[in-house]
Amino acid sequence: MSERQWTIETICDALVGPAAKQQFLGEINRVPVHEIVTVFAKWQQIASDITAAVERGRELARAEAETGEIPGEWIDVTDRIQAEASAARARGVA
Numbered sequence: 001m002s003e004r005q006w007t008i009e010t011i012c013d014a015l016v017g018p019a020a021k022q023q024f025l026g027e028i029n030r031v032p033v034h035e036i037v038t039v040f041a042k043w044q045q046i047a048s049d050i051t052a053a054v055e056r057g058r059e060l061a062r063a064e065a066e067t068g069e070i071p072g073e074w075i076d077v078t079d080r081i082q083a084e085a086s087a088a089r090a091r092g093v094a
Helices: 008-014 018-030 033-067 078-091
Strands: none
Touching: 008 018, 008 033, 018 033
């Protein structure tokens, strides 16, 4: 992926939901001027990570569509997730 020119607008575009966009805009608009670069860099990294994850997901979907399989080694954690969900329900969390 080529290096992207990040702006407030492109960061907002990369953020998935309205809550994340609202949080970013709230932070960037309220931060003291001497901290703006730090806040911008934090959100730039978040947006960059999201963009990379989306692209990776698209690559995996293309590969699955072509071959019928998702490439790579995958660890089946279904049993662990089900056990955690069951424990959470028992505690009244879910």
